[in-house]
Amino acid sequence: MTTLSRRNLFRAAGAAAAGAAISRGRPALAGRTFAAKRSVIVSIAGGLRLSESLGMAEGATMPNLFGRVPLVSGFGDDDAGPTRIAPGYVSPQLVLPPERRVPLYTEGALVANLRYAEGVPGHLQGAACLTSGLYNDLDNREDARLEAPTLFEIHRRQTNAAALDAWYVSNVAGFYRALQYGGHPEFGQAFAGSWVSPPSTANAIVPLVTRGNKRIRLDGLPIVNDSPESNRAARELRAVLDGNTPAYGADVLQQRTEDSAAMEDYLAEIYGDPTYQSFYPDAIGIGTVGDGGGLDATGDALTIYHTERILERFKPSVMVVSLIDIDVCHDDFNGYLESQRVADALVTHLWDFIQSTPGLKDETALFVLPEHGRQLQFNGQNTDTLGRSGLDHGGGDDGDRDVWLLALGPDFKPGVHAPTNIEQAGRGSGRYETIDVVTTAAEILGHGDVMTSTLTGLGKRPGLVMEGILR
């Protein structure tokens, strides 16, 4: 593999080529060990500004993660109070669990001045950065491919892992499938991650539509019967036919048969539950009050709930999760604030789930961050009674690019960090950047050097390992 020679080249070039990291950041190195066995990156995506999250300029929108006192300067030192929803604003009533007494940031490393330094502040581009460690301007197309490999591909190629050991779980479907794998010739679809969008799949559409029941009784809801035995038997017979049929071209994504079978079994369990609670159970206690008074899920809630199920079932080594609901902010500022509250509860639920599940507890590194921010100026859309209107993203001002990272897990040094002395050739921010998060996640998996050398080989600036937040 050419990565070895690239690595050697990289090392030979040393500080001049890659940028010498000073004490709080460094290029990835092989050989270091971590307590964590898996890296999970959760993007509270849709564009989240520092001012509303850590600054709490509109009240404490994320109290479980960050408490109620602003964590960045310029927003005061007092309790920010409850989320400031405009009088007259009508929205579904939120269902949220009781607030944590001690916010999660105190248990982990909070980087309060992370910078999404380059690339378009767009959702797919930000998500692509979080899967690859590459700033990019990827087109919004399902067949668009990053130049760099994703973390899924690197992990699978380096470890010969199954597709079910590397997951991308996304609120948004469609062109986000582009992020299963990149276009780098040494990687590609043979090492693609598993990809699922729970809001598209975790619902009753399949049993309702395919069973064709025109009259559905609430005490006899349709299900899909697909037992592991029938799945196995159908696949064995199918193999008889496929043995006589030319294979698809190398450009067609095909997971290994055993991975597809396991994915089918996983989904079949959901569609086979006659209570429909497997789509989204009332017991999770996060969402909105439905018409009938019960609990309705949001897109982000479905995404996190099924992230937990996937973690529980497959215990993957690498996972990237993209939320999106806060993006309503383009024309619904209050919805943006409310969605932050839901995301706050969901991420907290996810961490509590991880720390209460054997096989995940104390061996999972969780990175939580926005994929980018939002612009500094209101856009004038749908102004509320407090004079606040929508906020766009994509222009690339500091509102778009100043974000944060909360890193939770056994290898992180608790505390609030905001270094301004991170040095690397080509790094103008002097700060930790979004690409560093991905490199650090890769480093925990033992792939930091491969990610770094591959990006360097493409002439791209790789992220640094965030030494300053590691124990």
Add this chain to the structure above:
Amino acid sequence: MLKRMMFAAFLVVGAAACKDEYAFDQAVAGDTDSERVPRPKTDGQFLRSVYADLLGRAPGQLEVEIVDEGGNTLSEFPLDEQELLLVVLDGVGDDDAMRSLVVAGLVESEELSLPAKADVADPAAFVSEQFRNFLGREPNAYELDAFVAAWSRDPAVDPKVVVRAIIGSREYQSQ
């Protein structure tokens, strides 16, 4: 439960901003390569063909009535079969798994009446008929032997599994 079913129906409508998508279906003009490598059907092609071959019709509107335990109508609404199933198929990166599940549901459709295994007197004839129905050809000797042997040997192999296997095959799934 009702809200969950309704939720399924309106999920596709509730898209947030920033989700514009530009879909490209690659085409090659003047390709004379007779050794063309097969490509999988698109999700739309798959749905239309499986509805036609299995149910004898195109995907359409399913008018659903929800009734309570006493038989009282609670709600009535239409479900656009193709639009909704395309959303689901788009939501899983492994087409093979999700398509298989859709077919697992369709073989139990109220519109279809596959026989029970015990009611099939001649498994070879049944298998051959399914090959003709879905692939437009007879099974070769190897295929027929393999299917009939599995029918006898494996309790999980039944008419539904035979149909699922043929529909799931690369031959059926290819354009």
